Amino acid sequence: MNTKEKNKKLHDTRPKKRHSGLIELIVKNGRRIEKLFALAVIISAFCACFVHVNYDLSEYLPDWAPAKKGLNVMEEEFGYPGTARVMVGPVTLYEAKAYKDRIADIDGVDMVMWADTTTDVYKANIFINYDDIQDYYKDNYAVMDIIFKEGDSSSLTKSAIGQMQKMTGDKGYFMGSAVQNKSLNETLTREISIAMAMGVVMIALVLCATTTSWFEPFLFLMIMGIAIIINMGTNLMIGTISFITFSVAAILQLAVAMDYSVFLLDSFTKEREKGDDPVTAITNALHKSIPSILASGATTIIGFLVLMLMRFSIGYDLGFVLAKGIVISLATVLFLMPSLLLRWGDRIKKTEHRSFMPSFHGLGILVHKVRYGVLTAIALLVIPAFIAQNMNSFTFGNGALGSSPGTRVYNDEQQINSRFGKSNLILAVVPNTNMVTEKNLTDTLKDLDYVRSATSLAGTLPEGIPETIIPKSITSLLHTKDYSRIMIYVKSSDESDFAFQCSDEITAIVNQYYPEGAYITGVIPSTQNIRSIITEDYNFVNILSILGVGLVVMVTFRSLIIPVIVLIPIEVAVFINFAIPYFTGEDILYLGYIIVSCLQLGATVDYSILMTNNYMDIKKKYPEKARAIKHTISKSALSILTSGTILTIVGYGLYFISSVSAIAGLGHLIGRGAFISVIMVLFLLPVLLTLADPVLMWEDGKRQKIIASHLAVIEKKKAFKANRIEKKKSLLEAEQSKAGNAEGGQRTKTDDKKQEQEEVKNNEK
Known part of the structure; x- marks a missing residue:
């Protein structure tokens, strides 16, 4: 095998x-x-x-990011609530009010914002100006903004959403981060x-x-x-x-x-x-x-x-x-x-x-025959591909969690947006120092064309009514001892140039009223921070991964040219893989861009290493380059195709099965990247090896000399050590022999002395 x-x-x-x-x-x-x-x-x-699963990308922002600072303060002061948007219809205005009240009574729901906060919906129709409430009710459909007591992933929040879905039945349409989390939790494990x-x-x-x-x-x-x-x-x-x-x-x-x-x-x-x-x-x-x-x-x-x-x-x-x-x-x-x-x-x-x-011998002949055509084609493609991969339309934030077309979550979102337009929550957390300043800020925010609503305690309390007479259970939603919370719904998606422009303008206005101690957070500001941080991460991560893999290859082969040769086909494959979405008009998750770049490099560079090593071995048997490269392809193709096919199947499996855009897109990039890497290694690498053959052989000869020299030094050290041991052994034997002779001489002298003493005794007798 x-x-x-x-x-x-x-x-x-x-x-x-x-x-x-x-x-x-x-x-x-x-x-x-x-x-x-x-x-x-x-x-x-x-x-x-x-092991828990987190669906909120903002949780991974560094603590020094402005949006993360705001999230931390808000979570400490008010908690980190989940949000959702619910549309009910067709219903009358009074039926919509009844749904709103029932939803507000569900355990886990903290606040429901609807038309009745600004308009008395129980008045006769002739006294109701429907143009004033068209952001919340029109064409017999009502839309409500829900804020939960706990986070998007909380079991209490999921239970509340389940009760709302059961209550509204076929008339209910749901979207928002809490709804997405519930859907993801239910579908990801299965998918x-x-x-x-x-x-x-x-x-x-x-x-x-x-x-x-x-x-x-x-x-x-x-x-x-x-x-x-x-x-x-x-x-x-x-x-x-x-x-x-x-x-x-x-x-x-x-x-x-x-x-x-x-x-x-x-x-x-x-x-x-x-x-x-x-x-x-x-x-x-x-x-x-x-x-x-x-x-x-x-x-x-x-x-x-x-x-x-x-x-x-x-x-x-x-x-x-x-x-x-x-x-x-x-x-x-x-x-x-x-x-x-x-x-x-x-x-x-x-x-x-x-x-x-098969033996793949025919593939080796084909690759060698078209080598210069392949080299020319790649030379013409690589620069446009490199430029195009940096010009893609990227997504950065939680919008990537959206479900694919055909799912209920996707269809509900389209229904709500088509009737009432897009809506996203931006949260301002400001010092609780002055109710007048807070009310003026709220009024200024309400006057912005792209703001659907701006809710604060100072903006909600009737003039002249002190906060102290309101139950603390109500005021704690928007006020604590040190901070006030203002909830601003803007008419935009969670990720677009217009959304970021709105966020920047709101931030500037809040800072005018509160130059110090104010925080702006929410999905849109978090996505802005993710974009600025992750784009800077890419260059660092990409360069470091190339250097790291190159170092491993250099140490493995003890060569300076081989790391360059094995990395070129893989990097070309990465460029082509990420250039395709630009030409097809696809949006890709920037995080996936980084992940697959590192994965494609680290996982598929083995194909290049395998073929290069086989070429170095076969070249010793077949000095002619053409013959050596044909045998190299024949020997390497099965292993490369096996490994590449497995990774391609896995990637496209995720792409076709997952209903989550981020996961499906990631799978598409992985599967296509593995396939392109296999093609580049089988067709581009052989011509690079033959072109670099003189340098490779020179380095190999030099390496063999170094190895031979190293082995010779080892042998000399062994011989020197053995010689020293032999000398020590000889010296020890000589000393032992000398000591034995001396001992023998001593014994002779002792015996002679004893004999003389015996003779003296005999003479005396």
């Missing part, structure tokens, strides 16, 4: 005893390791139930389960076609399943993960980390074919596999770790979980899989079948 063999020859030059102690520990303690992993899976499955099941089935089919045993796909999926469960359970250490992490982490871990188990099994199979017993075979397989598996994992981990350095901390959330998943996958493959191979090695052998894949 063909699979990733990158850096094998290079690492074989290292002493094989390097990992002997660890490998011996793994092989000898297989049963204990199995029990430890079984225990870890049980505990992790239990812990995974307590991700479907995507995961479909991914497993498709990956199993791919593995059955590309392996030579029916049991191998089961083993691979079992190993990855164990690693995924442990990764999900250990997320409890951070308590809460983002909805993006929850949606993509498991399925990406399955797709990206599959190669490690494939490589170890391939090495084990080759060792068994030599006639070794299973224990010896797995020991030798580990010796040969560990360096290459760790090098492959390092490039992917680097791509994810860089995300953790983003100031917009959802990058930390996703990067940590994905990097942790790769580390756990590596540990599962290197520690658990050897024991399972020893346990089930015979099953693999009994279920062997012939290979279903």
Whole structure:
């Protein structure tokens, strides 16, 4: 079976005893390791139930961001309420009032703002000016703004929305962040389960076609399943993960980390074919596999770790979980899989079948034949693609959580917006110092053309009525000891140039009345902050990921030119992947732009590394470049296509299954990016390798000389050490011999003296 063999020859030059102690520990303690992993899976499955999912992107703003400061103050003083917009119809004005009162009585609802706050709807029709209330009632439809007692994700809020939906029945239409959270909570788990099941089935089919045993796909999926469960359970250490992490982490871990188990099994199979017993075979397989598996994992981990350095901390959330998943996958493959191979090695052998894949020799001939055409086409495309990828229409905030067309949440939103226009809440939190100033500010805000309503306690209380006579349970909604809250509904979407212009103007007006201590927050200001922070994060993250992966490749190959060669096809693939939305007019989530850039680089650069390493090995056997590159493509194509197909299937699975725009868009970018990377590696990299061949061979020769010199130095040191030991041994023997002679001479003198004494005694007698 063909699979990733990158850096094998290079690492074989290292002493094989390097990992002997660890490998011996793994092989000898297989049963204990199995029990430890079984225990870890049980505990992790239990812990995974307590990991919470967050759907609010503003939660990941740094504490120094203006909108986050406002959120923190508001949450401390008033709580962080969830919001929704409800339309009821067709109803009469009086029926609408009845619905409003019933909704206000639902447990979990804090405030309902409707036409009756400014107009007496019980007056006779001739006395009601319907033009004054058309923002709340027209064409027999009424729309209400709901503020809940608790946050969007609260179970009390979800229960309140459920009761409202039941109460209004077919006449109810719902939108807003709380409604989106409830919908996401109900659909994401189901959709991700479907995507995961479909991914497993498709990956199993791919593995059955590309392996030579029916049991191998089961083993691979079992190993990855164990690693995924442990990764999900250990997320409890951070308590809460983002909805993006929850949606993509498991399925990406399955797709990206599959190669490690494939490589170890391939090495084990080759060792068994030599006639070794299973224990010896797995020991030798580990010796040969560990360096290459760790090098492959390092490039992917680097791509994810860089995300953790983003100031917009959802990058930390996703990067940590994905990097942790790769580390756990590596540990599962290197520690658990050897024991399972020893346990089930015979099953693999009994279920062997012939290979279903071609030799790919024809592909090598084709690639070599069109090499200059490919190089010319890429040279013409790369600059326009680079420019276009930076000119996309991006989304940044919670608007990305919106459901796709065809879902009830999407249809309800379109119905409400088409009748009453768009509406979004901006919150001003100002010092509670002067009721007159607060009322003047409220009146100024109400006069703005794009403001539907501005609600404050000072603006609501009738003139001359003191706050002290109002129950505290009512005033606490808008006043605390230190702060006042003003709720401003603006006629705009949550993310647009017009919305940001409105937010900036409102901020300027509030600062005129309250030069110090005022905060502006809400969805629109938060989205503004996300945009400014995340766009600055991109350049930093992108450059750092390229440098990190390049450093891993440089250390692995001990080369300066190879990192450049292997990165060019992947970066070109990234440019093309993100240029396509510009030409098709698609909006993409900027966060997805960053995530997929790092993921595509870290996960698919392995394809370039594999082909480059195979070329370096084959070139020693076939010095002619044309022949070497054809053999290289033939040898590498199956592994690259297998890995790339798995990642493509996973990405497009998310794209077609998820009804959440952000997740579907992310899946589309991942699937298309993996496919383009495969094409670039198979068609662009070979011509780059042949063009750079003189430099590669010069570096390889120099590297071999350095290795030979290094080995010679080691041999000299060994010889010198052995010589010293021999000399010491000789000196020790000489000293021992001298000491023995001296002792013998001493004994002779003693014997002579005794003999003389005996003679004297005899003479005396």
